[in-house]
Amino acid sequence: MDTTGQTRAACLVQVLGADLYTKVQECKLLVVGAGGIGCELLKNLALAGFQHIEVIDLDTIEVTNLNRQFLFQKQHVGQSKAKVQAFAPSCAMWDVAACQSAPSFSLRAASIDFFRVHEHQVASEAVRRFNPALKIVAHHANIFDADFNLAYFERFDLVLNALDNLKARRHVNRMCLAANRPLIESGSAGYLGQVSVHLKGVSECYECQEKPKPKSYPACTIRNTPSAMIHCIVWAKFLFTHLFGVVDDENDVAPNPDDPELEQSAQTSSDSEPSAPATTDNAEARQSTRDWAEQHHHDPNLLVRKLFQRDIGMLLKMDNLWKNRTPPVPVDFDQPLDDTRDNSSGKLPDQRVWSLQQCVDKFTQSGAALRDRLHAAGADGLVWDKDDDEAMDFVCAAANLRARVFHLAPESRFDVKSKAGNIIPAIPTTNAMVAGLIIAEAYKVLQGRLEACRTVYVSRQIASRNKLLTPLKLEPPNPNCLVCRDKPMLILRTNLQQLTLRTLAEDVLKQELCLAVPEMTLSDGRMILAAPDEDDDEDDRRILETKLYPRTLASFNIGDGSECKVTDDLQGMILTLTFRQTEELAEDQPFVLERHGAVTAEPPAPSEAQPSTSDAVLIADDDETTPGSGEGATSKRLCAADEDDAVDCKRSKAE
Ligand SMILES: Nc1ncnc2c1ncn2[C@@H]1O[C@H](COP(=O)(O)OP(=O)(O)OP(=O)(O)O)[C@@H](O)[C@H]1O
Ligand SMILES: [Zn+2]
Known part of the structure; x- marks a missing residue:
C-alpha cells in the first residue's frame, strides 16, 4: 500500500461507507483538552478522516507529559499543547508504512517509530501530503474565555471533551446544551476509563447525575489537631498560599483559638477546673501568619521557629485539645536535630524520607527562594504547583516538620507530591482505549444512530461478560437535573x-x-x-x-x-x-x-454492569477548590485538592 492521501481515503470509504465518510469529512469538530486522552484522540481523528478540527487547551507541555502524550517531544516542552498538537498530526501525519513495519499493528508504537525516524523532518512537504485536507485550528486558551461563546459552539457539529477537571467539564456541558450540540465526554483514572454521549433532550447531560465532591477536612483538624499525614500536607499547601499567594487571611494556618472543641470543653468543665485561656489575649495569636512573616521580612529561619516551635507552644496551651490526644512536641532548635532517620540507601532521591535537619534545610532554602520570587511577582503572588520544585520542596518540608511535631510518620517527597498534587496514575493504554471509543461513538452520532450510542466503561477486571468494556444504553435526561431541566x-x-x-x-x-x-x-x-x-x-x-x-x-x-x-x-x-x-x-x-419543585420520578437506577468506580472516573482527577477564591460549602473546611482546578489534579508520569 502506498501512503498517499488518496489511498487512505479509499480505505476509509471501504471501511466506513461513502455516506459516513462524507459526513466525517464535512464534520466540524471541537476538541477541548489536548492532554493524555486529547493526544490519542487527535491522532485517531486525523487517521479516521476528520478534516475540520479546532482544539483548545490552556496548558503548555511539561517534561512529565512526554511519557504518554506521544504527539509531544522533548523540544516541545514549554510550548502550547494545543498548538503543538495541531501541528504534529497534520505534518507528521501517520506514516502507514511505519504502522505496518511495527511488529504489531500499534499506532502508538508507529508514532514513536515515526518520530524517531523523522524527528527533524516533521514539517517536510513529503509528509504533509499524507493528510493535506486536515485543517486544525489551535487555541492556547481557557475554555471559559468569553470568545468561546454560544455562537462559537454553534459553529461545530460535535464537541469532544478530553479534560481533567469537573469545572471545565460542567461548563462545556452547559455550552453544548445551550448551543444544542452533541457532546462526547471522556475520562480515565489508571485502568478505569469512561466515554459517554450527551444529546440534549435525548440522554442525560453530564450533570444529570451529581458527582462526588472533593474531599475536605475540618479547618480545626488542619490548624490544631492533625491526625494523618494528609492533614499536614493540606496545612502546608495552605501555608504556601497564605505566605506567598494573593493576600487572604482565610488561608491562615495559625493555631485556631476559636476551635469549637475548646468552647465545648470549656462549657462542660466550667463548674470544675477552668480551662486554660485559649490564648486569645496573645497578640501573636491574633496576628495573621502573613503579617508576621512580612514584619520579619519572610526570614525563613525565623519562620521555621515560629511555625514549629512557638505556634506549637501556643497550641499546647489549649490544654483541652490534648485531654484525649497525645500533645504535639515542638521542634527544639537549640538541640542538635535528630538525624537518625536515613533510609536513603538504594533509593531515588525523591523516594527518600528527609531527616529532620534536611526538612529544616529544605524549608529555609525553598522559603528564601520563594520570598524572592514573591517580591518579583508583587501583588499577584505565587500559585502553588506540584511541578514547581521550590514550591514542592517547601510543602514537603513543612508537611514533614509538622508530621514529626504531631508524631505522624514522615513521608518521601514522592509520596507527598502524589497526595499534594492529587496525582492519579495515567495509563497510556487506557487513554488509547478511551480515545478509540470516542471515535466509535462519534461515528454513531454522525450517522444519527442515537439509539445505538452507548456509555462505555473500561475496567481492569474483566466484567461478568468476560469483556474489558461495558457498554450501557444511554439514560434519558434526569427530570430533576439543575442544568438540562427547563427553568430550574x-x-x-x-x-x-x-x-x-x-x-x-x-x-x-x-x-x-x-x-x-x-x-x-x-x-x-x-x-x-x-x-x-x-x-x-x-x-x-x-x-x-x-x-x-x-x-x-x-x-x-x-x-x-x-x-x-x-x-x-x-x-x-x-x-x-x-x-x-x-x-x-x-x-x-x-x-x-x-x-x-423536584419532579418525583425515580432517578434512573444504576445498572449492575456499571463498574462501582465509574462515577469517580470522570472526576476522580478533579480538584476544584482554590484557597482564596472561596471554598463553597467548605469555607470552614480545607480541601486536600489543589488550587487551580484546571491546571491541577495532574496525572502522574507513571507507566
Ligand atoms: N479550562 C480548560 N480550558 C482548556 N483546557 C483545559 C482546561 N482545563 C483543563 N484543560 C486541559 O485538559 C487537558 C487534560 O489532560 P490530562 O488529563 O492528560 O492532563 P495533563 O495536564 O496533560 O497531565 P498532567 O496533569 O499529568 O500534567 C490538559 O492538557 C489541560 O490543560
Ligand atoms: Zn442534565
Missing part, C-alpha cells in the same frame, strides 16, 4: 443576616453551581450582581470588592421567601433561587442548596 429552581437555606454577597457570588454561584459570569436580579427588579463588563474600570471592581461583596444578604432586604433570578449569559443558564432563613446549620456549613 433552587432553595438556598442560610442565615441571611450572616451570608455575604461574596459568599453567595463566589461560593454558591461560581463554586457550587459552576456559573461562569453570574448575574442576580431580585424580584423587585434590583440587580445585585452584574457580570463584569469590558468597560468596568478599577473603581467598579473596587466598589464590588469593598462595598458590595462584604454586605450581608439581609442588608439587600433579602428575607425569608425572597426570590431572585440568576442568569449566566455565557452558559445560557437561567434559574430561580428562593432564599430561606435558617440558623440551624452546622458551623462549617454556611448554606445548603436544595432543588425546588
Whole structure:
C-alpha cells in the first residue's frame, strides 16, 4: 500500500461507507483538552478522516507529559499543547508504512517509530501530503474565555471533551446544551476509563447525575489537631498560599483559638477546673501568619521557629485539645536535630524520607527562594504547583516538620507530591482505549444512530461478560437535573443576616453551581450582581470588592421567601433561587442548596454492569477548590485538592 492521501481515503470509504465518510469529512469538530486522552484522540481523528478540527487547551507541555502524550517531544516542552498538537498530526501525519513495519499493528508504537525516524523532518512537504485536507485550528486558551461563546459552539457539529477537571467539564456541558450540540465526554483514572454521549433532550447531560465532591477536612483538624499525614500536607499547601499567594487571611494556618472543641470543653468543665485561656489575649495569636512573616521580612529561619516551635507552644496551651490526644512536641532548635532517620540507601532521591535537619534545610532554602520570587511577582503572588520544585520542596518540608511535631510518620517527597498534587496514575493504554471509543461513538452520532450510542466503561477486571468494556444504553435526561431541566429552581437555606454577597457570588454561584459570569436580579427588579463588563474600570471592581461583596444578604432586604433570578449569559443558564432563613446549620456549613419543585420520578437506577468506580472516573482527577477564591460549602473546611482546578489534579508520569 502506498501512503498517499488518496489511498487512505479509499480505505476509509471501504471501511466506513461513502455516506459516513462524507459526513466525517464535512464534520466540524471541537476538541477541548489536548492532554493524555486529547493526544490519542487527535491522532485517531486525523487517521479516521476528520478534516475540520479546532482544539483548545490552556496548558503548555511539561517534561512529565512526554511519557504518554506521544504527539509531544522533548523540544516541545514549554510550548502550547494545543498548538503543538495541531501541528504534529497534520505534518507528521501517520506514516502507514511505519504502522505496518511495527511488529504489531500499534499506532502508538508507529508514532514513536515515526518520530524517531523523522524527528527533524516533521514539517517536510513529503509528509504533509499524507493528510493535506486536515485543517486544525489551535487555541492556547481557557475554555471559559468569553470568545468561546454560544455562537462559537454553534459553529461545530460535535464537541469532544478530553479534560481533567469537573469545572471545565460542567461548563462545556452547559455550552453544548445551550448551543444544542452533541457532546462526547471522556475520562480515565489508571485502568478505569469512561466515554459517554450527551444529546440534549435525548440522554442525560453530564450533570444529570451529581458527582462526588472533593474531599475536605475540618479547618480545626488542619490548624490544631492533625491526625494523618494528609492533614499536614493540606496545612502546608495552605501555608504556601497564605505566605506567598494573593493576600487572604482565610488561608491562615495559625493555631485556631476559636476551635469549637475548646468552647465545648470549656462549657462542660466550667463548674470544675477552668480551662486554660485559649490564648486569645496573645497578640501573636491574633496576628495573621502573613503579617508576621512580612514584619520579619519572610526570614525563613525565623519562620521555621515560629511555625514549629512557638505556634506549637501556643497550641499546647489549649490544654483541652490534648485531654484525649497525645500533645504535639515542638521542634527544639537549640538541640542538635535528630538525624537518625536515613533510609536513603538504594533509593531515588525523591523516594527518600528527609531527616529532620534536611526538612529544616529544605524549608529555609525553598522559603528564601520563594520570598524572592514573591517580591518579583508583587501583588499577584505565587500559585502553588506540584511541578514547581521550590514550591514542592517547601510543602514537603513543612508537611514533614509538622508530621514529626504531631508524631505522624514522615513521608518521601514522592509520596507527598502524589497526595499534594492529587496525582492519579495515567495509563497510556487506557487513554488509547478511551480515545478509540470516542471515535466509535462519534461515528454513531454522525450517522444519527442515537439509539445505538452507548456509555462505555473500561475496567481492569474483566466484567461478568468476560469483556474489558461495558457498554450501557444511554439514560434519558434526569427530570430533576439543575442544568438540562427547563427553568430550574433552587432553595438556598442560610442565615441571611450572616451570608455575604461574596459568599453567595463566589461560593454558591461560581463554586457550587459552576456559573461562569453570574448575574442576580431580585424580584423587585434590583440587580445585585452584574457580570463584569469590558468597560468596568478599577473603581467598579473596587466598589464590588469593598462595598458590595462584604454586605450581608439581609442588608439587600433579602428575607425569608425572597426570590431572585440568576442568569449566566455565557452558559445560557437561567434559574430561580428562593432564599430561606435558617440558623440551624452546622458551623462549617454556611448554606445548603436544595432543588425546588423536584419532579418525583425515580432517578434512573444504576445498572449492575456499571463498574462501582465509574462515577469517580470522570472526576476522580478533579480538584476544584482554590484557597482564596472561596471554598463553597467548605469555607470552614480545607480541601486536600489543589488550587487551580484546571491546571491541577495532574496525572502522574507513571507507566
Ligand atoms: N479550562 C480548560 N480550558 C482548556 N483546557 C483545559 C482546561 N482545563 C483543563 N484543560 C486541559 O485538559 C487537558 C487534560 O489532560 P490530562 O488529563 O492528560 O492532563 P495533563 O495536564 O496533560 O497531565 P498532567 O496533569 O499529568 O500534567 C490538559 O492538557 C489541560 O490543560
Ligand atoms: Zn442534565
